[in-house]
Amino acid sequence: MLLDWFSTKHIDEFADSIVAELLRRFPQSGADLSTEKSAEKAMKTLDRIFSRIGAFAAEHRPNLYQKACFGNRIEWALKEAGYPAPFVQVVTQKFLAYMAIASAARTSARS
Secondary structure: OHHHHOOOHHHHHHHHHHHHHHHHHOOOOOOOOOOHHHHHHHHHHHHHHHHHHHHHHHHHOOOHHHHHHHHHHHHHHHHHOOOOHHHHHHHHHHHHHHHHHHHHHHHHHHO
């Protein structure tokens, strides 16, 4: 049971899939957000990613260590892909916050 606390295989795979979707939907060269339609499409993509994070957190209930690994994996993958530091910082913080809120909601619902 204690060794499961340090298991991050499923977290790493999930983080990699999130980064892959970001790379596909928001290329490092820049996403075109100049029109209302393109901005709405970007928001739908982000909503979809947030939904995936929420569903994952509710199902797997990641612990503190696993959440930290998730954030670290997202951050370094985006840095290595060449995204600007402010973008990396904001995305990592928002994804971690959403995961924390979703897993906390699941925990409080069980009480």
